[in-house]
């Protein structure tokens with residue numbers, strides 16, 4: 182799989198959906214239909230009126246769609262508040278990219294384990310979509326950690342993924358701060374190696390793609406290294 186050369190495109194906002202409190206899914210329509218990227222890559226966004234205020238966002242959609250991208254963005258500070266307040270349906274924003282080396286490898290011989298937390302789900306969602314759409318022949322495991330059910334991103338998709346045969350994808354939601362009385366469809370603790378071993382049949386043979394905060398990503402990589410997973414099977418993005 183090849184990505185397009187990075188370029189600056191004027192995208193228009195086609196849709197905005199609330200995914201969780203303060204997290205929104207933005208669908209951007211591109212002015213071209215040949216925007217190629219490798220799952221895991223990101224784009225930079227900026228407005229014409231403030232070109233130096235640029236932020237990076239991993240592409241959350243499948244690379245099989247080449248005229249639109251979906252981004253899942255937590256509203257936090259300067260740029261994201263401007264994005265939420267200023268960008269209306271049909272409004273324009275500059276998309277610069279694709280960039281990045283956190284790329285899904287073209288290796289059909291090993292199972293894939295996706296480990297994400299918070300908005301770190303974005304590149305992993307793109308990877309999972311692409312692997313499922315392309316009939317990936319090995320097992321896919323998708324672990325997603327969040328505080329509670331309110332903060333579970335892409336809820337409907339996780340429900341749909343549960344309907345996909347287990348031979349294709351195993352989905353594990355790990356909730357770290359469940360409210361009292363909250364019913365559970367997943368695990369009620371942080372992701373640890375016991376949890377990985379419970380679901381992943383041959384952990385030493387898989388590629389691992391990890392994305393989330395620096396604390397989450399570093400904890401996952403240390404856990405995997407300590408348990409003997411070779412470094413060349415570990416892939417990490419963090420912000």
Ligand SMILES: Cc1cc2nc3c(=O)[nH]c(=O)nc-3n(C[C@H](O)[C@H](O)[C@H](O)COP(=O)(O)OP(=O)(O)OC[C@H]3O[C@@H](n4cnc5c(N)ncnc54)[C@H](O)[C@@H]3O)c2cc1C
Nearest residue numbers: 223236237238239253254255257258259260261300303420
């Ligand atoms: C490769 C890559 C991919 C990324 N993908 C995504 C993605 O898919 N989704 C996503 O949501 N984000 C993603 N990010 C993060 C994103 O680029 C931004 O960093 C993020 O959206 C915050 O930008 P902002 O301008 O809103 O916040 P900023 O204004 O840059 O602030 C960042 C944080 O610092 C805090 N802060 C700012 N000023 C102060 C202050 N004076 N005192 C105390 N705290 C302060 C803010 O509250 C906020 O939490 C990615 C980053 C990288 C590098």
